[in-house]
Amino acid sequence: MCKPDMAPVYPQASSYPHLADLIRSERAQVDRRIFWDEEVYKAEQQQIFARAWLFVAHESQIPDPGDFIRTTMGEDDVIVVRQRDRSVQAFLNACPHRGNRVCMVDAGKKARGFICNYHGWSFGIDGALRGTDGKVYDTDAHFEKAQINLTPVAQIESYRGWIFATFDPDAPPLTEFFGPFTFYLDAFLDNDEGGTEFIGGATRNLVDCNWKFPAENFVGDILHAFWTHQAGAAAILGGGVDLGPHYAERAFQASVFGHGIETNLDKVGNTRTLGYPELVQYVFDRYPAMVERLGETRARMVGAIGSCTIFPNLSFLPGQNTVRVWHPRGPHQIELVSWTVVNRAMPEHIKELYRKGVMMTFSPGGVFEMDDGENWEYATRTNRGFVTRHQPLHYALGLGTEAPEKGLPGHVCRGSLNDANQRQFYRRWSEFMRHDNWGDLQAAETAPPQHQEAAE
Amino acid sequence: MMERICDLAAVPDGEILRVELSGYRPLAATLLDGRVYVFPDTCPHAAESLSKGWVEDGRVVCGVHFAEFGLADDEVVNRPVGCPDLVKFPVELKDGAVYADLSKAEAA
Numbered sequence: 001m002c003k004p005d006m007a008p009v010y011p012q013a014s015s016y017p018h019l020a021d022l023i024r025s026e027r028a029q030v031d032r033r034i035f036w037d038e039e040v041y042k043a044e045q046q047q048i049f050a051r052a053w054l055f056v057a058h059e060s061q062i063p064d065p066g067d068f069i070r071t072t073m074g075e076d077d078v079i080v081v082r083q084r085d086r087s088v089q090a091f092l093n094a095c096p097h098r099g100n101r102v103c104m105v106d107a108g109k110k111a112r113g114f115i116c117n118y119h120g121w122s123f124g125i126d127g128a129l130r131g132t133d134g135k136v137y138d139t140d141a142h143f144e145k146a147q148i149n150l151t152p153v154a155q156i157e158s159y160r161g162w163i164f165a166t167f168d169p170d171a172p173p174l175t176e177f178f179g180p181f182t183f184y185l186d187a188f189l190d191n192d193e194g195g196t197e198f199i200g201g202a203t204r205n206l207v208d209c210n211w212k213f214p215a216e217n218f219v220g221d222i223l224h225a226f227w228t229h230q231a232g233a234a235a236i237l238g239g240g241v242d243l244g245p246h247y248a249e250r251a252f253q254a255s256v257f258g259h260g261i262e263t264n265l266d267k268v269g270n271t272r273t274l275g276y277p278e279l280v281q282y283v284f285d286r287y288p289a290m291v292e293r294l295g296e297t298r299a300r301m302v303g304a305i306g307s308c309t310i311f312p313n314l315s316f317l318p319g320q321n322t323v324r325v326w327h328p329r330g331p332h333q334i335e336l337v338s339w340t341v342v343n344r345a346m347p348e349h350i351k352e353l354y355r356k357g358v359m360m361t362f363s364p365g366g367v368f369e370m371d372d373g374e375n376w377e378y379a380t381r382t383n384r385g386f387v388t389r390h391q392p393l394h395y396a397l398g399l400g401t402e403a404p405e406k407g408l409p410g411h412v413c414r415g416s417l418n419d420a421n422q423r424q425f426y427r428r429w430s431e432f433m434r435h436d437n438w439g440d441l442q443a444a445e446t447a448p449p450q451h452q453e454a455a456e
Numbered sequence: 457m458m459e460r461i462c463d464l465a466a467v468p469d470g471e472i473l474r475v476e477l478s479g480y481r482p483l484a485a486t487l488l489d490g491r492v493y494v495f496p497d498t499c500p501h502a503a504e505s506l507s508k509g510w511v512e513d514g515r516v517v518c519g520v521h522f523a524e525f526g527l528a529d530d531e532v533v534n535r536p537v538g539c540p541d542l543v544k545f546p547v548e549l550k551d552g553a554v555y556a557d558l559s560k561a562e563a564a
Contacts, residue, residue, distance in 0.1 A: 112517070112519075112522050113519075113522070115521060115522070120521065120536075122520045122521055124519075130504075130508075130519055130520050131502075131503075131504050131519075131520030131521070132520075133502065134499070134501060134502020134503045134504055134520060134521070135502050135503065138502070138503035139503075
């Protein structure tokens with residue numbers, strides 16, 4: 001007699017050298033077809049979003065057993081649930097019977113389980129099938145309930161309260177996926193006792209752009225602020241964007257495995273743009289404690305002009321305290337979900353000022369968010385033109401600025417006005433297209449330079 | 457006809473004990489606010505065992521579709537379409553044991 005095998009299926013990666021070659025690192029160029037072609041998008045789902053560790057939730061969003069939040073990993077709808085033993089698990093939001101979604105809401109508290117609306121199949125918060133409609137299957141002697149679950153992600157891990165998951169059973173542990181980039185992450189996730197929390201819910205909006213434009217913007221493009229954000233900055237600061245020439249020598253970009261941060265080391269430049277002098281003062285007041293905790297360089301990063309992307313699609317802005325995921329929705333659209341992040345230890349009124357400041361700047365109606373959105377939309381849409389999308393794009397600012405510095409892990413370049421991190425981001429993208437295994441992926445060019453590992 | 461169900465001490469407070477008596481379909485018992493309740497273990501909706509569920513806010517909750525059956529009253533919350541009320545059998549306590557009138561209980 002035939003018997004269904006309901007074990008999870010995690011799709012295998014392949015190798016697409018012809019897509020990998022769309023990144024022309026030797027010429028500092030990127031082929032525009034990566035922002036437009038369906039074939040590329042399809043390969044990204046398989047090579048990147050079905051393999052990489054992806055951000056799914058912050059621990060503070062689901063504090064108690066049964067608390068859940070819905071998100072997507074690539075285009076896969078996922079439910080992230082706090083278990084009774086307080087661990088966190090994540091499942092595909094799709095019934096293994098006919099594939100209907102089992103959870104219709106964005107988030108909830110203390111769920112008892114998830115019931116499919118189609119035939120009444122009912123799953124516990126642990127994903128196990130607890131029962132069906134209760135009439136027909138229970139009289140079917142060959143029906144094996146124990147074999148049936150909501151499909152779990154292959155791995156799920158938390159780093160300082162930030163929860164990531166992957167559909168690849170072979171993916172290395174999360175901290176290996178970050179590599180020594182955790183050095184920079186810790187400046188934001190761990191600059192005060194108790195770590196971070198998300199406050200005030202999420203904002204959510206659609207932008208008609210390819211997901212890589214915002215990801216590369218946050219990985220290392222502070223250059224655009226001079227032009228794009230002049231008017232918005234003037235409205236809040238009373239003047240244009242000024243990166244401060246006296247910081248030019250301190251500013252740098254750093255990248256590991258395609259993750260990247262650019263920072264001006266100016267202590268408060270980003271925080272200042274939220275428009276509340278009290279917040280600027282708060283960051284200054286905490287500076288000595290942060291130096292104690294993180295050392296001078298990282299303490300200067302906390303509120304500074306800077307931006308960061310964790311490959312592939314999680315980004316945040318130090319000092320402005322907005323966190324966001326650029327969820328791909330086809331090659332020409334993203335769903336942008338963003339949150340305000342604060343330190344748990346901050347006084348309530350300081351948290352509230354950050355929340356308001358984020359809403360005024362980086363929300364669907366924020367002055368900076370709107371500045372960016374239109375640029376990314378047209379950077380995508382122009383590629384509708386067949387001839388247009390065959391023209392290469394220029395990523396050559398700051399060639400030859402590599403400046404390895406003791407104590408700064410990864411590929412480090414002088415100056416934050418630089419395409420260095422964006423080149424690394426696309427190099428990583430190319431590696432994901434080319435390699436079908438993690439051994440090659442973690443030994444590829446974007447890996448931290450060898451001599452550093454020996455030094456640490 | 458009163459049948460001996462179990463020792464009073466065996467009935468858990470706030471949780472549900474499953475009891476098998478020959479001649480009857482499985483039964484369930486629970487203690488709530490000092491009072492013992494005896495009822496069919498099988499959810500009136502379908503085939504699930506109520507003892508796999510739990511008691512919350514004075515109601516027995518079925519673990520499959522989360523129907524909630526009032527113990528002190530006949531209120532049903534989250535009632536699946538067509539789901540009858542939960543029958544509670546008349547209970548007597550005698551000599552440290554629980555007895556219930558099972559004349560309306562389903563025979564095995």
